[in-house]
Amino acid sequence: MEIEVIAAKRELQGTGASRRLRHAGKVPGIVYGGTAAPVQLELDHNALYHALRKEAFHASVLTLNVGGVKESVLLRDTQWHPFKQQVLHVDFQRVNKDQKIHVKVPLHFLNGDAAPGVKTGGGQLHHIMADIDVECLPGSLPEFIEVDMGALEVGHSIHANELTLPEGVELVAHVKSENPAVASVSAPKGGAVEEAPAAAPEA
Known part of the structure; x- marks a missing residue:
């Protein structure tokens, strides 16, 4: 079963920019690993929140779609608000089909x-x-x-x-x-x- 994650590149960085993103219903994130440079991301909060409630999302190779460019990734870390049901940040790691x-x-x-x-x-x-x-x-x-x-x-x-x-x-x-x-x-x-x-x- 392929699980696709839709994201966009995040141009503005820093604490203030991340706060504004969250107020707009977005989640800041990052994808790293492999031979490419890390890319700062933004994702829709509600879509990500519902995906995170599914067990398979945590133990599957995901397809990350950033502006139409797709790559295989694993979910590596999620930061949550201390008492709200709010995702604060998410990390993805690129995977190579030939590497364990x-x-x-x-x-x-x-x-x-x-x-x-x-x-x-x-x-x-x-x-x-x-x-x-x-x-x-x-x-x-x-x-x-x-x-x-x-x-x-x-x-x-x-x-x-x-x-x-x-x-x-x-x-x-x-x-x-x-x-x-x-x-x-x-x-x-x-x-x-x-x-x-x-x-x-x-x-």
Whole structure:
């Protein structure tokens, strides 16, 4: 699925210019990387705000259209207002189809309710990580990675190295070596229910 981002070159720079842009319903931004020079951008706030609410926007190779010139980019950073639902700035990085990229990809958890540790053991599901760092060529980037919890027993976990990754996608080196848990089923709260002791006979 191609996601296109429409932008224009930003001629005026500085704090005052950025403030005026935001008052006009625009968001200042930048695209950098590759062999070309960084380009200051302006984008429509509402269009960008709604795009940012979609998971795929954060883990896809995007098509940035600046005045009709298109290039492949990744979303690299977004700055938000401390308490308003307002995007203050956005950063994009150019990607080369022949060079591997390092991206955080969302995890989608499946079959949690069917896990034996939950269904028959009364355990509690825990999604320990929401996303995971991978590297791959831009054309192999998945929108998400599935975590099948269907076989988890009480007290057991699924670790990063156990995930089934799409072809051409691998965990980055530090995740491979650390092999963190991504999901688990803990024992029921309080453990097994014990019978109350019989009351002592009165004297």
